[in-house]
Amino acid sequence: MILLENITKYYHSVLGHQYIFQNLNFEIPGGHNIAILGANGAGKSTLFRLIAGSEYPNKGTIISDLSISWPVALATGIHQQMTGRENTRFIGRINGVADLDAYEKRVKGFAELGQHYDLPVKTYSSGMRPRLAFACSIAIDFDVYLIDEVTSVGDASFRRKAKKALFERSEQANVIMVSHDMKELRQFCDSAIVLSKGNLTFYNDLEEGIKHYQAL
Amino acid sequence: MTTVLKRNKWEIWRDVIFALFAREIRVGFNDKFGISWAVVQPVVFIFVLAFIRGRLDSGETHTIPTFIFIAFGMILIQSFLQTLSAGASAIKKNRALFAFRQVQPLSAVIAAGMFEFIVKLFVVMGIALILYFIGMEMKLADPLSIILYFVSLWLFALSVGLLFGLAALYIPEVEKVQTLMTRPMFFISGVFFSLKDFPEEYWYLLNWNPILHAIELARFSAYPSYGLDGVSVSYLLISTLVALFLALVCYQGFWKQAISR
Numbered sequence: 138m139i140l141l142e143n144i145t146k147y148y149h150s151v152l153g154h155q156y157i158f159q160n161l162n163f164e165i166p167g168g169h170n171i172a173i174l175g176a177n178g179a180g181k182s183t184l185f186r187l188i189a190g191s192e193y194p195n196k197g198t199i200i201s202d203l204s205i206s207w208p209v210a211l212a213t214g215i216h217q218q219m220t221g222r223e224n225t226r227f228i229g230r231i232n233g234v235a236d237l238d239a240y241e242k243r244v245k246g247f248a249e250l251g252q253h254y255d256l257p258v259k260t261y262s263s264g265m266r267p268r269l270a271f272a273c274s275i276a277i278d279f280d281v282y283l284i285d286e287v288t289s290v291g292d293a294s295f296r297r298k299a300k301k302a303l304f305e306r307s308e309q310a311n312v313i314m315v316s317h318d319m320k321e322l323r324q325f326c327d328s329a330i331v332l333s334k335g336n337l338t339f340y341n342d343l344e345e346g347i348k349h350y351q352a353l
Numbered sequence: 354m355t356t357v358l359k360r361n362k363w364e365i366w367r368d369v370i371f372a373l374f375a376r377e378i379r380v381g382f383n384d385k386f387g388i389s390w391a392v393v394q395p396v397v398f399i400f401v402l403a404f405i406r407g408r409l410d411s412g413e414t415h416t417i418p419t420f421i422f423i424a425f426g427m428i429l430i431q432s433f434l435q436t437l438s439a440g441a442s443a444i445k446k447n448r449a450l451f452a453f454r455q456v457q458p459l460s461a462v463i464a465a466g467m468f469e470f471i472v473k474l475f476v477v478m479g480i481a482l483i484l485y486f487i488g489m490e491m492k493l494a495d496p497l498s499i500i501l502y503f504v505s506l507w508l509f510a511l512s513v514g515l516l517f518g519l520a521a522l523y524i525p526e527v528e529k530v531q532t533l534m535t536r537p538m539f540f541i542s543g544v545f546f547s548l549k550d551f552p553e554e555y556w557y558l559l560n561w562n563p564i565l566h567a568i569e570l571a572r573f574s575a576y577p578s579y580g581l582d583g584v585s586v587s588y589l590l591i592s593t594l595v596a597l598f599l600a601l602v603c604y605q606g607f608w609k610q611a612i613s614r
Contacts, residue, residue, distance in 0.1 A: 149614060186613075190454030193609040204357070213452045218380050230372035231455050233358040233365065240355050277355050 139165040139188055139205075139281075144197035146183060156335065157183045158194075163337045165330070167203070170303075171313045172322040172343060174350040175332030181315045182208075182285070184332065188313070189283050203280035209273075210285040212266050217259040221250055221269050224258060228273045240276055247302070248272035249295075268295055275302050282312045284325075300324055319347060369455050373447070373464035381468055391435075391472050392479045399427045399480070402545055415547055416578040421491055424480055425575070426544030429568045432473045432503065433510045433542075434535055439465040440514020441531060444522065444611075451612045458608050462518065466511040473507075495574040502574070502589065506567040509593040512600035519603055522611040543568045548583045556583050563592035 144161040147154040157180040165171065165188070175181045186192040187199060189208045207213060214231075215224050225244045226237055234240045245254050248268045253261060258269070267287045274282060282303070291299065303312055303325065316322055322329075322343065329346025331338045333353055340346035360368065382388055403420040414422040443465035444458045451458065484491055493499065521527040542564040548556060559565055566584040573581045 186452070189452070191452040192613040195610070207453045210452075214450055216376065216380065218383055219376070223376075223379060227372050227376055228453075230368050230375075231453050233360045233368060233455075235356045235358050243355060277357060 138167040139199065139201040139203065141165070141187075142198050142200065144187065144194045144199070146180075146187065146192075146194045158335050161197070161335065161337065165313070166339065168311065169328040169341075170307070170311050170326045172326035172329045172346065173313065173315045173332065174322075174329050174346055176353065179332045180335070181332055184337075185283055185285060185313070185315055204278075205281045206274045206277070206279040206283050208283045208285050209270055209287050211287060212258075212270055215258055215266060215270055218257055220257055221245075221248070221254040221261075224269065225273055229277075232277055234277060243276040244269070244272045247276060247298070264291060264295075267291060271299060275299070275306075278306070278310070280310055282310060284312055284314045286316050286318075296321075296324070322347075365455050366460060369457075369460045370464050370467075373450075373456070373461055374467050377464055377468040378471075381472075388472070392476050395427050395431050395476055396480060396483065399424050402427070406545060415549055415580070417572060417576045418489060418491075420489060421484075421575070422547075422572065423544065425572050426542070426568050428473065428477060428480070429503070429506055429571060430539055430542050430544050430564060431476075432469070433506055433564050433567075434538065435472075436466055436469040436507055436510035437514040437517070437535060438531070439469045440511045441517040441521065441528075443514075444518040448612070458518075458612060459515070459604055462511065462515050466507065466514075470507060491575075493575050494577050498574040498586075499571050502567045502571045502586075505589055505593045506564065509563060509589075509596050512593070512596035515600040516596075516603060519607055519611055522614055523607075538562075538564060541565070547572075549580070553583070560584065563589050566592075 141161055141163045144158050144163075145156070146158045147156045149155075173181050173184065183192070185208050187194055188201075189205060190199075191208060214228055216227070219227070222241060222245075225241050229237045229240045248254070248265075248271075250261075250265060250269065253265060258266060261269070268291055271284075271287045271291075274284075303310070312325055314322060314325055326343050329340045329343050329350070331340065331346055331350045331353070338349070340349065358364075399420065403423040406414060406423060407419045410419065412419055440462050443461040446465075447456070447458075447461040450456045450461070481491075517527060517531045521531075541559060542562055543559070548559060548565065548569055551559065560583050566586075566589040569584040570581070570586060570589065573579045573584075
């Protein structure tokens with residue numbers, strides 16, 4: 138369960154404050170794999186980054202006793218000039234992984250980069266980078282994984298693998314996911330939060346959420 | 354299974370700064386030309402300036418060999434300028450990493466400062482090696498004080514850098530102002546001359562500058578015969594403390610909003 142208490146978030150612009158959320162109170166229930174649905178600019182990514190602690194609300198607090206991953210986007214925290222292995226160790230250190238060598242092995246096995254794992258990330262193809270990013274996060278045992286369009290980039294076999302990994306962990310872990318690809322959301326999620334005009338609505342059933350979202 | 358350690362706040366800071374520092378070293382030493390340039394450039398500068406200054410006063414400047422006189426000025430001013438710009442650009446450069454909630458802008462600034470510190474140690478060692486090979490004798494009467502001045506100046510530079518880095522997130526033009534403001538520091542901080550070269554009634558034009566204090570103090574600590582005129586340790590230390598305090602206060606007040614701009 139993640140509790141949003143009285144959240145106000147705005148961005149500065151030449152036209153004054155652009156409010157994304159105003160005095161928002163909401164409870165994101167635990168035990169669900171949640172898809173976040175909303176139009177462009179509705180604040181999906183902002184909500185995501187707030188939950189992850191990458192950004193802070195201007196007012197209000199976010200309370201949770203779960204361990205939450207960083208927002209796993211296409212290449213978060215991946216340095217172009219460092220190798221896959223070095224990037225893995227960097228992410229492992231920041232997140233306080235106890236055994237870096239075992240973590241490295243786990244990421245290597247999952248990402249299936251072969252010898253590319255020891256080459257600089259700038260030499261990777263566009264499909265390989267998100268695979269590394271996703272592997273780095275799934276190899277750490279979080280309670281909630283925040284996934285931002287990453288799985289849509291990989292090929293079919295990687296997607297299957299990602300799904301299997303998340304499914305194996307589904308006893309203890311859940312995902313919150315942002316994507317515009319409904320097929321992908323149907324694969325990973327069972328419920329939905331629809332974002333519109335600064336309000337959140339939770340739907341227990343994903344299809345119902347998608348219906349409401351498409352009716353907006 | 355990957356076990357994640359339960360860490361307290363300090364352990365997280367330590368791990369993050371270490372990870373960022375390792376990353377700085379990894380990426381910094383990738384650029385082999387840049388790193389060797391960091392050592393070669395001040396040496397070349399010292400030689401050229403010492404040569405010019407040596408023409409004026411026959412190899413000895415206020416009882417210090419001219420080469421060493423210039424070397425002190427050069428190393429300290431470059432430490433200041435480069436630590437400042439590294440600290441100021443660290444926040445913007447590492448922006449993508451703030452997605453990890455453990456990484457705060459301050460840890461990026463500290464890691465960048467540590468990297469500059471290491472590079473400067475290499476520069477000092479390079480210059481010491483050159484002095485040894487050309488057989489120039491060098492006195493270090495009070496090395497502990499010199500280290501204190503060096504560290505104090507480093508901390509001062511990093512604090513000013515943090516202020517600039519924070520301000521640049523709100524007003525992008527600050528970066529331009531920063532280069533504009535730091536450029537003349539090279540000329541007014543006593544790299545090429547000593548405060549003693551000027552008549553005393555004009556000292557007030559120069560001695561507001563803590564870098565000048567650090568440079569003159571370091572020269573005095575190496576060669577006590579150089580004499581201590583118009584500069585003071587307490588001025589340097591108090592400037593550092595004030596800058597550090599101001600930087601940390603502004604940081605504490607603004608960082609959360611600054612990274613989401």
